[in-house]
Amino acid sequence: MPRSKLLPAAITLFAIGLAAIITVFGLYAAGEHNLTVWLYVAAMMLPVGLALAVFSVVRRGGR
Structure with a gap:
């Protein structure tokens, strides 16, 4: 096959989203409260990557 x-x-998108979420939490813990929109958009890559990975595995039949 x-x-x-x-x-x-999908793994790349998931990693980008995970890094963005870690960055958001880190900046928030450091006292920064006005984060840019692109950081939140990048954080949305995590669920997109997860959905693509699940779709890819289901499509291949779990092999």
């Missing part, structure tokens, strides 16, 4: 390029893309 040919290898799908969807799973590596």
Whole structure:
């Protein structure tokens, strides 16, 4: 079976989202309360990456 390029893309999006969420919590703990919108948009990559990963695994049949 040919290898799908969807799973590596999903992992990348998940990692970007996770890094953004860690950054948001870190900046908030440091006292910064007015964060930029792009940071929140980047944090939304975590659920998008998770959904793509689940879709990729289900599509391949779990192999």
